[in-house]
Amino acid sequence: MKKIIIANWKCNPTALKEAEKIFKAVKKSSKNIRKREIVIAPPFVFLPVFKNSASHLCLAGQNCFYQEKGAFTGEISAKMLKDSGVKYIILGHSERRRIFGETDEMIAEKIKAVLRENLLPVFCLGETKKERKDKQTFRVLEKQIKIGLKKVPLKKINKLIVAYEPIWAIGTGKPCSVEEALRIILFIRKVIARVFNQKAARNIRVLYGGSINSKNSSNYLKKIDGLLVGGASLNPEEFLKILKN
Numbered sequence: 001m002k003k004i005i006i007a008n009w010k011c012n013p014t015a016l017k018e019a020e021k022i023f024k025a026v027k028k029s030s031k032n033i034r035k036r037e038i039v040i041a042p043p044f045v046f047l048p049v050f051k052n053s054a055s056h057l058c059l060a061g062q063n064c065f066y067q068e069k070g071a072f073t074g075e076i077s078a079k080m081l082k083d084s085g086v087k088y089i090i091l092g093h094s095e096r097r098r099i100f101g102e103t104d105e106m107i108a109e110k111i112k113a114v115l116r117e118n119l120l121p122v123f124c125l126g127e128t129k130k131e132r133k134d135k136q137t138f139r140v141l142e143k144q145i146k147i148g149l150k151k152v153p154l155k156k157i158n159k160l161i162v163a164y165e166p167i168w169a170i171g172t173g174k175p176c177s178v179e180e181a182l183r184i185i186l187f188i189r190k191v192i193a194r195v196f197n198q199k200a201a202r203n204i205r206v207l208y209g210g211s212i213n214s215k216n217s218s219n220y221l222k223k224i225d226g227l228l229v230g231g232a233s234l235n236p237e238e239f240l241k242i243l244k245n
């Protein structure tokens with residue numbers, strides 16, 4: 001199976017012109033890369049502009065609301081994102097949880113909404129620096145998984161993608177080592193096996209995210225199903241190196 005590399009642009013860049021420049025540069029330079037599923041998650045407003053020219057690139061939303069439509073000022077639904085051409089939707093990113101107060105329960109509703117549209121949820125989970133120091137990582141992750149996935153029907157489990165994103169590694173330049181990430185991914189699979197079954201745990205794709213760059217990416221890609229890349233994905237040359245690794 002192809003490794004997935006997701007470019008999470010977060011709230012960047014601030015103008016369409018700049019966004020198109022990055023998008024076009026990535027598209028052009030990566031057109032012969034077949035061994036990777038390349039996914040761009042730009043801010044919502046750029047999606048309809050990229051939709052018809054995405055070619056080999058896939059699009060992702062960075063979040064969505066769990067209702068389809070209605071009186072929810074400021075929200076965007078999975079159905080709308082589907083119409084804007086996305087295949088994936090990132091959910092439960094630590095910035096959503098921490099800054100915007102998203103709870104495990106809300107994330108569970110969002111995952112359900114994304115599956116209802118037959119899109120692929122990229123379910124992010126991870127522990128803080130303090131939780132890691134206090135040896136709470138497994139407890140924290142188990143809770144995030146058990147609540148976050150409680151509305152996933154067994155027949156749709158194969159659509160789920162999990163992204164292990166330790167909060168202490170995001171944007172800090174201090175990634176989690178490959179060994180530690182592998183240990184935690186194994187634990188994530190064990191919990192999924194308990195909640196669903198062994199087959200689901202084996203088949204589910206678990207990505208890593210947090211301070212990935214062109215120098216460290218190949219070490220992860222040897223053993224992990226894919227990567228979620230933040231800062232480095234806004235620089236087309238750097239991102240291309242990650243894709244080629």
Ligand code: PGA
Nearest residue numbers: 170171210211229230231
């Ligand atoms: P980073 O962000 O690569 O800038 O650390 C990763 C993420 O938040 O997905």
